Amino acid sequence: MSKNLLVRRAAVLGAGVMGAQIAAHLTNAGVDTVLFDLPAKEGDPNGIAAKAIANLAKLSPAPLATASLAERIVPANYDTGLELLRGCDLVIEAIAERMDWKQDLYKRIAPFVPDHAVLASNTSGLGIDALAGVLPEALRHRFCGVHFFNPPRYMHLAELIPAKTTEPAILAALESFLVTTLGKGVVIAKDTPNFIGNRIGVFSMLAAMHHTEQGKLGFDTVDALTGPAIGRPKSATYRTADVVGLDTMAHVIKTMADTLPDDPWHAYFQAPAWLQALVSKGALGQKAGAGFYTKRGKDILVLDLAAQDYRASNSDIDPDVAALLKERDPAKKFAALRASTHPQAQFLWNCFRDTFHYSAYHLADIADTARDVDLALRWGYGWSLGPFETWQAAGWKQVADWIAEDIVGGKAMSTAPLPDWVFDGRDGVHAPTGSFSPARNAMVPRSDNPVYARQRFPDPLLGEKASQGRTVFENDGVRMWVDEGDDIAVVGFKTKLHTVNDQVLSGLQEAVAIAERDFRGLVIWQPKEPFSAGADLAGALGLLQAGDVKGFEAMVAQFQATSQRIKYALVPVVAAVRGLALGGGCEFQMHAARTVFGLESYVGLVEAGVGLLPAGGGLKELAVRASDAAGPGGDVFAQLKTAFESVAMGKVSTSAFEAKALKLARDGDPVVFNAYELLHVARAHARALAEGGYRPPLPARRVQVAGDVGIATFKMMLVNMLEGRFISPHDYEIATRIATVLCGGEIDRGSLVDEDWLLRLEREHFVALAQMPKTQERIAHMLKTGKPLRN
Missing domain, CATH: 3.90.226.10 (2-enoyl-CoA Hydratase; Chain A, domain 1)
Structure with a gap:
């Protein structure tokens, strides 16, 4: 096996929104790419893939760096095109999130995948070991998960998920290719449902939904509180759900419920009644023209649960809470949020507390280090600081005591205890020497993969500072x-x-x-x-x-x-x-x-x-x-x-x-x-x-x-x-x-x-x-x- 992953030609299996955009980004990067889908029932057998390629020009933001690149993508189908796989060095499967469909496809393509090629599944949460199980022995060591975030051209995060059988050298070579050729920020995740970004990111949205109900806040108020005011993207919570699609959101929540039966927060892994009602009405968010928000003329209206209708959106944060959020010292800000009796301040403290609690409890299962969690949330969800960085900036020991107090007082979403390492005298999980790994019980420096020698100033975590020369x-x-x-x-x-x-x-x-x-x-x-x-x-x-x-x-x-x-x-x-x-x-x-x-x-x-x-x-x-x-x-x-x-x-x-x-x-x-x-x-x-x-x-x-x-x-x-x-x-x-x-x-x-x-x-x-x-x-x-x- 070459130390480098030499990719002259790649194949993407599945011409849905995600597969087509991954093919587009490979083509942006100068990789000769074939896009596969099912054969069309009539006309050109490559029609489904060809239509997906033509549709790339209509998407916004544009997946192609220049529209003319679309004609470079080769359309193909699984009936007559599998011979094309023999010339590919990298095959990325991106079909629908169904274990049985993916496994059937693997059995079908295995004879055509060359001996040196890497096969990766772009799944957002299915088990990588389970997928690898159906592959022939010769292909298992060259298989892993790679989870691109949508839209793949713009989202920096790509999660790499090794199976037990993945050869380390192959994983390292694929990481180098993702980092330099495709421009990604790579985080290695463990093979657990939803991996890192979506496991914590979706939980933080579920926590926000739970506390929306508890605090009886409007969806627009929650979006005002959970957007730029706390260093998150403008789409905040409910606008993000509208963009993702409320049916997709409900599906992701159901997947968490099905695949994480032993999670101490399992009771919350269900779509709130109002989310289910919107889905059943077909109000699926942006793609349906209505979800939590809708547009009438030039006005953006928001759903009002009490009135069961849309009303004018009012995204004002209470002036007292807004003043708290402008406090520059994170320790003072968190102390003030926790002490305030205002429902908006209480909402924010509760959301932060439960996300910190969940992240710390699950760190050992889902990631090697706290760095992987923080970078995944920054690069995949657009947070300015990850959950552990936010906690550490606010004063690790004090916040840990407050969380423990809330758990005992029955205020937290779960009674699960914080792990012992949280209270071992530490001041945080990031330091100039590295980031904490529960499995190794040590501070672990950044990856020694040679590709990172090309980054004179990598994206810094709290407490890290590169020499300024x-x-x-x-x-x-x-x-x-x-x-x-x-x-x-x-x-x-x-x-x-x-x-x-x-x-x-x-x-x-x-x-x-x-x-x-x-x-x-x-x-x-x-x-x-x-x-x-x-x-x-x-x-x-x-x-x-x-x-x-x-x-x-x-x-x-x-x-x-x-x-x-x-x-x-x-x-x-x-x-x-x-x-x-x-x-x-x-x-x-x-x-x-x-x-x-x-x-x-x-x-x-x-x-x-x-x-x-x-x-x-x-x-x-x-x-x-x-x-x-x-x-x-x-x-x-x-x-x-x-x-x-x-x-x-x-x-x-x-x-x-x-x-x-x-x-x-x-x-x-x-x-x-x-x-x-x-x-x-x-x-x-x-x-x-x-x-x-x-x-x-x-x-x-x-x-x-x-x-x-x-x-x-x-x-x-x-x-x-x-x-x-x-x-x-x-x-x-x-x-x-x-x-x-x-x-x-x-x-x-x-x-x-x-x-x-x-x-x-x-x-x-x-x-x-x-x-x-x-x-x-x-x-x-x-x-x-x-x-x-x-x-």
């Missing part, structure tokens, strides 16, 4: 640092949302100068998303309103100088982009020697939305690239069309691949699937460029432009849009100026200009737009509301 240079805008013994330095922005202000501009120029002097390369990377939300609009508006046009012009010139400094640095400057890279942030990466993108990179030159045009060298760079692509005497206009539409319409890519289609990224820029590996890959590219004897590009002195003919052609398109009222007169003004800069100004088509000519055009048109009242209204509106104004 040695500071080389710092001002109010940026910090430049390096790891001891490394020759590639890293610079990141310190501003809110990593916006670009004077300090960032001067800091970046200084960082490039230091890198040229003392290092072999420089990476622009932010420890947290976004890469950069663009220029500091508030500062710009201040200069304009004060009538300081000269100061404003100087700021623009400084912006352009910084971009040029990045482009012409004597050492490679590599941008490592994930999340938003808007406006100036996008322009910086366009000037880097190379950009390494995280898959989830949302890139755009969006200045038109605030009445401006890109003036940090972005339009200049698009004009230079169009000239290069057209070649001497070629059709520059044809190369500019996509770029013009991207900028004039302020388009933002929905993935790194789409950024390439919008001409905001270069075709050769690499895309990394795991955000925690981005820095590693960017440093490797900077080093490789340096090793290759890097020289910056020669100055672009002969840029062929589309000139007056190009401007006139773009204007014709714009006039039609203006007359059809698709754009406002001010939109027309902005877009015309964008076209003018991209085409090199009112000069003859095919004229040759240099970069300075294009940069001057950018500055002139930017400053002219900035002085217009409508533009200043747009900037002020964006600063106030965060939304663009169409005036």
Whole structure:
């Protein structure tokens, strides 16, 4: 067995919502993928799988990084297509959650699965050992469970569940593939029903449902309490249930009741009467148009149990409880919640207490360490802190005593005692040395699988802190640092949302100068998303309103100088982009020697939305690239069309691949699937460029432009849009100026200009737009509301 899992081709069995999306994400990652389902009763025998592939384009959020990838997925069926399995290195089964169906399928495919291939079941809770039981001996050591969370492209968590017969080397190789190729956060779970994420996550929802009834609270009030107010996603409890589907929710609860008869909380593993009533009425949540919530016109209504009808949703938290939740010290916050007599505060304490109790009681059965539980809830359910981290932050010993007191007082959902290790004098389960494992009765460090050496800053747990490196240079805008013994330095922005202000501009120029002097390369990377939300609009508006046009012009010139400094640095400057890279942030990466993108990179030159045009060298760079692509005497206009539409319409890519289609990224820029590996890959590219004897590009002195003919052609398109009222007169003004800069100004088509000519055009048109009242209204509106104004 190779140490690496070499996956040239993969198969996904089952073209339901989950199977089709797993196939989509494998294809995103460049894996040649076959999607199987039953043969269609009439027409093309691969029709069921083909229809599922076609449907991928309609799903939101999009499972495919770019719609054209759908045609790369091969549809197949179990009657005529099984021979295709012989060429597969990885087979993922994702059919319905029925043990008998899965086992029957395994018997059918076993003769076709090659001797080296790994077979995995994407089950959300069925027994992996039981599934392995029907496999031939030769396949058992290459079989395990892999549970992707929905939607698989976006949810970071993948649970890996070994069977007793799974070979450790195969599990480790599959883990590496999931982490690097598919970008997942992998947690190894024990073979128990619902594994880790859903076992604790669904229990926490059941606890919330139980305490909703006890506290007689509205569903909307509970969602207000269990969302961002406590570091959970906006969909909170009941909106999540609506999105998942109330029938699915009821099925999961029933599965818990059937498979966990000895669980001390078993009495609560039943759907409340009101949930059963909704399911029987067909009010299954979002897919049925009604569940706990429904939409009437533009209004969101919530189910009122007392009135047996929907009413206007009111998601207000009581002001006193809201004030408690704003307390920054978790110990004080939990003490206040427990002491308060307000039903909302009592509800929250009860939910936390019962989830802590359940997690501690079951830790030894479901996971090796507390780390696995906390990461599963963060990555699979979007919690900002896992249950053990929350408990530890609030004061381990005090909270443990309170839980014990509530158990004895009959207030907890179960009388099961907390395990002895909770009271062994510890202050928590996470420490710099590792996380607690009940089975080993020790603190266990993170996995030594070599794949994790690629994560310089893994997602930290409470109490963990990676070394931040040695500071080389710092001002109010940026910090430049390096790891001891490394020759590639890293610079990141310190501003809110990593916006670009004077300090960032001067800091970046200084960082490039230091890198040229003392290092072999420089990476622009932010420890947290976004890469950069663009220029500091508030500062710009201040200069304009004060009538300081000269100061404003100087700021623009400084912006352009910084971009040029990045482009012409004597050492490679590599941008490592994930999340938003808007406006100036996008322009910086366009000037880097190379950009390494995280898959989830949302890139755009969006200045038109605030009445401006890109003036940090972005339009200049698009004009230079169009000239290069057209070649001497070629059709520059044809190369500019996509770029013009991207900028004039302020388009933002929905993935790194789409950024390439919008001409905001270069075709050769690499895309990394795991955000925690981005820095590693960017440093490797900077080093490789340096090793290759890097020289910056020669100055672009002969840029062929589309000139007056190009401007006139773009204007014709714009006039039609203006007359059809698709754009406002001010939109027309902005877009015309964008076209003018991209085409090199009112000069003859095919004229040759240099970069300075294009940069001057950018500055002139930017400053002219900035002085217009409508533009200043747009900037002020964006600063106030965060939304663009169409005036």
